[in-house]
Amino acid sequence: MHRNMPTSPKIYHGNSTPLADAELAALIDAHPKPSSISEYSYGTAGFRYEAGLLPCVFVRMGIFTALRSASLGGEEVGAMITASHNAEPDNGMKLADSHGGMLDAAWEEHAVSLANAPDSKHALALIHTLSDYAKGNHPDATADGRLPKMVVHIGRDTRSHSPPLAALVIRAARAMGATVIDHGEVSTPMLHHFVMHANGHLLPSSIPQRCNESGYYEIMAMSYAALLRTGTVGSGGKRLPTTSTLVIDGACGIGASKVDKFQRIFAKLRAEGCTTGLPVLHTVNFPGEGPLNEECGAEFVQKQQLPPKLYSKSAAGVSKEYMTSFDGDADRVVFHFEDKSGKFHLLDGDKIAVLVSSFIQDELRCIDPDGKAVKCGVVQTAYANGSSTLYLKNVVKTNVIIAKTGVKFVHAAAHHHFDVGVYFEANGHGTVLFGPKFYDFIASADARLRGTPRHNRANIALRRLRVLPALVNQSVGDAMSDMMLVDAILFLRGWDLSTWARLYSDMPSKQAKVKVADRTVITTNDNETAATAPVALQIALQAAMDAMATQENADGGPKPRCFVRPSGTEDAVRVYAEANTQKGADSLASEAMVLIHKLCGGVGEPPQPLITNRL
Numbered sequence: 001m002h003r004n005m006p007t008s009p010k011i012y013h014g015n016s017t018p019l020a021d022a023e024l025a026a027l028i029d030a031h032p033k034p035s036s037i038s039e040y041s042y043g044t045a046g047f048r049y050e051a052g053l054l055p056c057v058f059v060r061m062g063i064f065t066a067l068r069s070a071s072l073g074g075e076e077v078g079a080m081i082t083a084s085h086n087a088e089p090d091n092g093m094k095l096a097d098s099h100g101g102m103l104d105a106a107w108e109e110h111a112v113s114l115a116n117a118p119d120s121k122h123a124l125a126l127i128h129t130l131s132d133y134a135k136g137n138h139p140d141a142t143a144d145g146r147l148p149k150m151v152v153h154i155g156r157d158t159r160s161h162s163p164p165l166a167a168l169v170i171r172a173a174r175a176m177g178a179t180v181i182d183h184g185e186v187s188t189p190m191l192h193h194f195v196m197h198a199n200g201h202l203l204p205s206s207i208p209q210r211c212n213e214s215g216y217y218e219i220m221a222m223s224y225a226a227l228l229r230t231g232t233v234g235s236g237g238k239r240l241p242t243t244s245t246l247v248i249d250g251a252c253g254i255g256a257s258k259v260d261k262f263q264r265i266f267a268k269l270r271a272e273g274c275t276t277g278l279p280v281l282h283t284v285n286f287p288g289e290g291p292l293n294e295e296c297g298a299e300f301v302q303k304q305q306l307p308p309k310l311y312s313k314s315a316a317g318v319s320k321e322y323m324t325s326f327d328g329d330a331d332r333v334v335f336h337f338e339d340k341s342g343k344f345h346l347l348d349g350d351k352i353a354v355l356v357s358s359f360i361q362d363e364l365r366c367i368d369p370d371g372k373a374v375k376c377g378v379v380q381t382a383y384a385n386g387s388s389t390l391y392l393k394n395v396v397k398t399n400v401i402i403a404k405t406g407v408k409f410v411h412a413a414a415h416h417h418f419d420v421g422v423y424f425e426a427n428g429h430g431t432v433l434f435g436p437k438f439y440d441f442i443a444s445a446d447a448r449l450r451g452t453p454r455h456n457r458a459n460i461a462l463r464r465l466r467v468l469p470a471l472v473n474q475s476v477g478d479a480m481s482d483m484m485l486v487d488a489i490l491f492l493r494g495w496d497l498s499t500w501a502r503l504y505s506d507m508p509s510k511q512a513k514v515k516v517a518d519r520t521v522i523t524t525n526d527n528e529t530a531a532t533a534p535v536a537l538q539i540a541l542q543a544a545m546d547a548m549a550t551q552e553n554a555d556g557g558p559k560p561r562c563f564v565r566p567s568g569t570e571d572a573v574r575v576y577a578e579a580n581t582q583k584g585a586d587s588l589a590s591e592a593m594v595l596i597h598k599l600c601g602g603v604g605e606p607p608q609p610l611i612t613n614r615l
């Protein structure tokens, strides 16, 4: 098959009749809980461990996803096998509920209980409880005593151990009598898209229902092209030479292969005469060209504030004026460039939130100058650079909420608080959610503006806003869709990355991690800005921040800030510090690392002071 052709999923039809208890028990017993695991935990984004520790969880989660689908009366759900930004030896599972977003929080608890059931007897008891719940909830569908229809979509990343782990999930879901749709290698946001589109009744009516890989590309490309076309009339709409080639660092993971397939759609758009504004996409760091996520990809670039290593031969001599980095499962993206003096500049999730929210707000105000019809806002986490929060509040003049780290929290906050909720974590994970009031607003603007000149600014704004829900993945953060959105906005604004970067200057910051024997000894407040245990840790951190404020003479200006939190995806405690100077941020982060090591059971030698060497 041509390497640019989308692949078709493999379908295993089910009959809603689980295997007998003895056979299910045999399947569970064949994959026991490793002795090194006292309790599996559902972290920031699902289960994530060294791959060899996962077969036990994956068998049980195959069963669990089938039961989740049954509990929803046959709505389709998904399981993505990936450890995202982690190193190659790790793997994990992200679960998608029928709306395409993350698994419902109440069901996370059932997933954890099933993963940790001490043996097959306890696991079967839980399976029966969940089966009874599903049958009780959907009596019509279970008149013959069988479970309601169950459909589970499976996707996996490019890790070498993902196929055998996926095979276990498929086997277990089939043992429950579920229909399994195996999409093979896909990005995490693609899997979420498939699930969202499979449950068409949950999809906003303005988004065409396309539950396959080519549909995923086509919806994105068509709405992207429609957005670009609004730049050919009225103001804006010029592509600067500095943005004519977009170089995509695929982290040596799945994103690179998928962007390459997306090229096919670009070729089609060009053939149909849509040439205005299309950049040349140049993908580097394909699977196998280098180690996954190592010295490349969004996690490395954003955390280290360094350019990625370019492993591909085709990267020789490539322009570094307009670059993006995806993470290992392509649900995060950050932008970066090298200026004429060779200096590296990062445009992270905070910068994306600023660009996207101000664009949407400007367009809304072209139709509704008072800005009252639709409530817009941005959700950030404690990692958001202080300058970005100030810019959003003071210049964009939008609402800002700080939520706990993790897409499941920021997504929920955006959905709950805003009609147009932009959420981006600083690490590049984010999207824009459009609520019912936004769709009503578009419908009434459509009726009001019908018959007015096409080039009227309000009409242009309407055309721009109307395509956004199809362009921006409504289920989860999506590197490819966010990349296209940002590119289109830059094109419409007539900006390159340096113009965008100049909107505000980040406060110098430093991120680091520390290994401790048990990271659960650290707990934090709701939005993770302060540690609640050990008590002595927060007291010492506060003293360090106060001392830095005095040292930097920060009175009246932004105050140095530092927080720590246990990672939900890696066996480490994370540290974030920002100050008015890089030296101050480095010193605060170093001090926090030493405190963690001393007060929270650090492993190995005490951490050495951090020194940032800028490129």
Ligand code: G16
Residues within 6 Å of the ligand: 044, 045, 083, 084, 085, 086, 327, 331, 332, 405, 406, 407, 408, 425, 427, 429, 566, 567, 568, 569, 570, 574
């Ligand atoms: C996952 C979540 C992100 C979150 C990140 C934090 O990212 O999906 O929303 O920001 O974990 O990880 P930690 O808890 O280790 O700081 P990914 O891309 O690894 O799935």
